[in-house]
Amino acid sequence: MVTYYCPSCWNIVAADTEVCPACGARIQDAQKDMVEKYIAALRHPDPMTRVHAAWMLGRMCEERAVPALVQVVMERQANDPYLTSVAANSLGLIGCRDAVPCLIELLSDASASFMARAEAAKALERIGGDEAMSALAHATRGAGESRHNTARNGVHES
Ligand SMILES: [Zn+2]
Numbered sequence: 001m002v003t004y005y006c007p008s009c010w011n012i013v014a015a016d017t018e019v020c021p022a023c024g025a026r027i028q029d030a031q032k033d034m035v036e037k038y039i040a041a042l043r044h045p046d047p048m049t050r051v052h053a054a055w056m057l058g059r060m061c062e063e064r065a066v067p068a069l070v071q072v073v074m075e076r077q078a079n080d081p082y083l084t085s086v087a088a089n090s091l092g093l094i095g096c097r098d099a100v101p102c103l104i105e106l107l108s109d110a111s112a113s114f115m116a117r118a119e120a121a122k123a124l125e126r127i128g129g130d131e132a133m134s135a136l137a138h139a140t141r142g143a144g145e146s147r148h149n150t151a152r153n154g155v156h157e158s
Pocket residue numbers: 006007008009010011020021022023024025
């Protein structure tokens with residue numbers, strides 16, 4: 001089930017709501033611009049709203065959202081690995097080749113969360129193409145090495 005938000009106040013509303021019961025904004029007009037609202041919501045102060053926006057943009061298969069999602073992945077927003085993962089997943093669903101370089105970069109970032117890197121791998125697999133496939137092959141070959149790096153980092157921290 002899709003959750004719709006009032007674009008003015010972020011109250012949750014039914015899909016066919018005309019006027020937001022919380023703030024009185026006209027929703028029908030605003031929903032044409034839902035894509036832009038979700039793109040803006042990638043910067044919303046509430047972490048769950050950001051994640052929801054990233055998730056929705058993927059399900060809407062909106063190519064317009066690609067640059068904004070790419071930026072989210074590149075930034076690895078502070079302590080928000082879940083947002084990075086969902087943005088990577090959505091880029092895979094949208095399937096735009098423009099996302100390949102940032103997904104490769106995420107996949108090879110040893111400091112990124114395992115969840116985010118796994119989503120980057122899945123997205124690259126889905127998008128396909130030579131560049132994505134050779135990055136995946138490279139990441140698989142490097143799997144033994146990354147275990148070694150983890151052990152070394154552990155020693156470094158203690
Ligand atoms: Zn409202």
